[in-house]
Amino acid sequence: MELMVPLNVQGGSPLYEQIYQYIKKEIREGRLAAGSRLPSTRILAQNLKVSRSTTQMAYDQLLAEGYAEASPCRGYFVCKIDELVEVRNKPTAASKPVEQEEESFAVDFSPRGIDLDRFPFNIWRKISRNTLVDDNKAMFGAGDPQGEWELRTAVGDYLHSARGVDCTPEQILVGAGSEYLLLLLSQLLGRDVKIAMENPTYAQAYRVLTSQGHPVVPVEMDRQGMRVSALEESGAGAAYVMPSHQYPTGIVMPVKRRQELLSWAYARPGRYLIEDDYDSEFRYKGRPIPALQGMDRGERVVYLGTFSKSIAPAIRVGFMVLPRHLTELYKERAGFYSCTVSRIDQDILYQFIAQGHYERHLNRMRAVYKAKHDALLAGLKPLETDFSVAGEYAGLHVLLTHRRGIKEAELVKRAADAGVKVYGMSDCFIHPEHNRYPSTVMLGYANLKETEIAEGCLRLKKAWME
């Protein structure tokens, strides 16, 4: 067989590659039949007037990809390729999908936004810069699966002093957001464990738990939180609760109910309370209310927290405090998972906390949010003849309930017509038909300016009361 490979010596790709590409094409397109013998590298080199090392490199590539095989002392043969492999063109450049045309609102009372204007970018940048220095290359290596010790220590210290959480760094897991940590927890508890959730609840946690295969049972709340008798009846093995500031109701669980929940957990081996310490950082009246975890004397509370709202959603760092005996189970069942947060980010966050910036930032944000909270309550005053306010003095949203029962959908629609976005409670119910707040909407204020809040309240009054 003689191969006439058209070579472009004036440039283009290297000669060996031109030879390799040509022969590969011939094989793929069936012009070089399976089993046929290729010329020796020496002969081909002579024919093409190239060096033998050039033809050898071309053949090596054909061998490596399996288009040809070498038979000792006999030479190179074309392999049998079952199907024609079409060479495809690069897919046409996709363009970024246009975000769904959102209705545009003059004021959006989103209950899950935060105020990013006050984020201390300079400090964060400065810490980042200091972390990324040449002699700090260990930072780029693989880290501790649980999260770096220094960060866990700093988080533990903060949780102890600010939230009354009682733990050692060994009990803390750092992960890329609370959703991921719930996935891990699910592996520890076992996916068949039935989980009770407050109803209404945080829909995202509900989705995560059900996607993991857990049977999830909604448990009604009274004004103190999850009803313990209903929890007992539910047959659940674990209960997911938000004692600090329940989302979305804003209920703060009193100490008695907390103790009743603990008693429920202690009554049977293997029962757990999953405490999502949601929005606990923001409280505008009195002192912060300590976490349920700090009251637990039986290793039954799993504590979940995140920096998504207290620093920024983009940070993607959450943490979970496990009861001691579960840390052993974690090492056994999930200890092989690498930490999902980069060491660099962990180090930046560690320094942000350890240098006191986190506490200062929280204090500043508490004042900022309190001012917005107060502005909202002031703005809502003129509506109080028709609406009652609940869930105030903590968190980043309040509830507004129409006293004479105008339905949620109607309230949302009338507000939208007036350029204001408010949020119904239906989406937070595990079964929307169970919505026990049919005339309630949520108003978040974190990412609005005080002037926008005032403007929004004026528009709502017009939309709803005139």
Next chain:
Amino acid sequence: MELMVPLNVQGGSPLYEQIYQYIKKEIREGRLAAGSRLPSTRILAQNLKVSRSTTQMAYDQLLAEGYAEASPCRGYFVCKIDELVEVRNKPTAASKPVEQEEESFAVDFSPRGIDLDRFPFNIWRKISRNTLVDDNKAMFGAGDPQGEWELRTAVGDYLHSARGVDCTPEQILVGAGSEYLLLLLSQLLGRDVKIAMENPTYAQAYRVLTSQGHPVVPVEMDRQGMRVSALEESGAGAAYVMPSHQYPTGIVMPVKRRQELLSWAYARPGRYLIEDDYDSEFRYKGRPIPALQGMDRGERVVYLGTFSKSIAPAIRVGFMVLPRHLTELYKERAGFYSCTVSRIDQDILYQFIAQGHYERHLNRMRAVYKAKHDALLAGLKPLETDFSVAGEYAGLHVLLTHRRGIKEAELVKRAADAGVKVYGMSDCFIHPEHNRYPSTVMLGYANLKETEIAEGCLRLKKAWME
């Protein structure tokens, strides 16, 4: 009831807090009985010579935490607290667990290390600094669950030109490492899907898949990779393969075997190939071998890649390319999960790629690793009378097999006695007793200097051949 609260007006905590703490303690310790009436805020204020707003704040906190309750027109009453809540002290400061005293080795041929000395810290730092500017605050908000569009576009372009992968950004998922992406994939495929793995294989992927509940069946390999007849017999619904450079054997799967695997997948609806494009970036002979994904015309290949080895483990960014029809399923079953990589990190990585630094870094590292690879092969020359070398010319490790059957454990032990760490293959077998490489060890070279490689080879020769 009269309450004599000892107040320290000279400092310490605010007066309202002293009052609140004192009453709380009295209740907790049973000296204020459940149901008993507390003095009114006015009376208490008079008695204590403080302002009424001070006593009101103290009572508000007691109410908020549930230690007292207000009865309209009647006053404040002590709540019934079931169990005494002990106030615990901060746990004694834990100290960082001492790393297990590792045997110290003069030379550690770790097969999973990388060379961090060449990491372009300056460029990374510069990009970070530019990302963290005040007017870029959107970067700190919540992002796209699949990963930012710009990064996905850049990854897609890279995968197309460097790996022959055929996809649009819509098919790409960004996540915190390939383990996390496997968790997501597991949710798409369903946890009951039986997964075939090469044997030996990457143990970490095996652990992740089994921890998700998948039945995993090991499939033997021949010199071209996973045996397709054995795969067919296994009854698996998906096969996890590393065609570019199988870990740990270093086998490069020829095109014919790739087609056979694709034919296996096409033969039944719902069959998938999970392509872990492990170590594909590093090839020292000829051109890179395109990914299996690029040959797939039936939407059956899920492609997994990571920047852990090509940039740094600490980066914690992996990506997964789904067949088009699985992207729909993803949106349905797992689209609600937030992206596990921070937007800031995604932006830094995007710029690193888009500005051409990634390609330059890879080219540089290819040269660096090739030099180390060549140094290792040269150092092993004197051992070739007793050992055969395999898996060379690609990846970051080679295999060394004793020609006369000295066992792995003996080789590892003798090397250790000479201060050299080498790695056996047993850990990579799904059932270690199936180890078909009883006399083989792995030698990685990525994080060794060339002088260390030479030194290590000399020591090995002494340890094994003298």
